[in-house]
Amino acid sequence: MPDPYLLAVAALVAAALAAVASWSLGPSRIPGGAAGVGLAVLAGAWILRLGPRIPPLEALDRLLIVLIPAAVASEAAVRKWPAAGWVPRLAASAMAAPVLVHGSSYVADLSGPGSREWGLGHTSAIYAGLAGILFLALEASGRLSARAPRTMAAALAVSAAGAGLTLMLSGYATGGQLGVPLAAAAAVFAVRGDERDCAAVRVAVIVLFSLLVIGGLFAGLSAANAALLLAAPLLCWAGELPRFRGLGPGAKSAVRLAPASLAVTLAVLLALRKFEADSSRGSDRSWEADAGISLHLGVGRGVNPRRRG
16 A cells, blocks of 8 residues: 555655756756656655666656656757747657557567557557547647646646546556656646746646556556546636636636546546445455556566466
């Protein structure tokens, strides 16, 4: 079971790093907010003893070692070439799924020739679909963050915290714990409320997306819950509907946050209901089981027999 003390320390350190990086780097070549989120999640993983391990052995390691630096680098590239900002974001979106699924039984013949679960066409379609979803999420979250930085960051904090709890209830305690430092970092930007923190929001979205993909493919996270948690911060766009344009700042923030909070609450309740149902049937969904995130022949912090050779 996750250690509450370590979770609290990870949250405090993550918040401190996010704050220091965002205020110290500011408008430098490396966006302070993006670097702050990356450092916060990496430090949180180290404090929680989740890695990263070098060389990377599983999807969580590749998220920490490959995807987070790539996300920060893409935002630095956007800062340098703002007119073509969509190009590095599209590249970051396109690489996410292949990096996370690399070496798993979905795309590798772990049980002998022809044993991979996805054919080439199926794999390409899934990669393209996930890349498109992530790219649209990045664009939508970044644009709304420029309009309502505090609200968007607050919605991400709620989504990250809800995702962490939902992942734990779905059998992925390892990745679920990373929702805590991610939520703490997002909360810092909710307090800061700077429209220049769009880069931080986009990096946070990439981390959230990656955790949901890992939980969905290699643990027990349902597609419905993953969709609810990823869509939650984007539902803040409800506050931009014409009928709400005349509202004051406080009321408009409430309208933005309400659907996001409802989506996260629904995801947690659905996961809790399934967890209780599995427990009543005597299913083994203990915190320690972690439902198997090892992608390389059973090496790592938990093994899902359906995904190994």
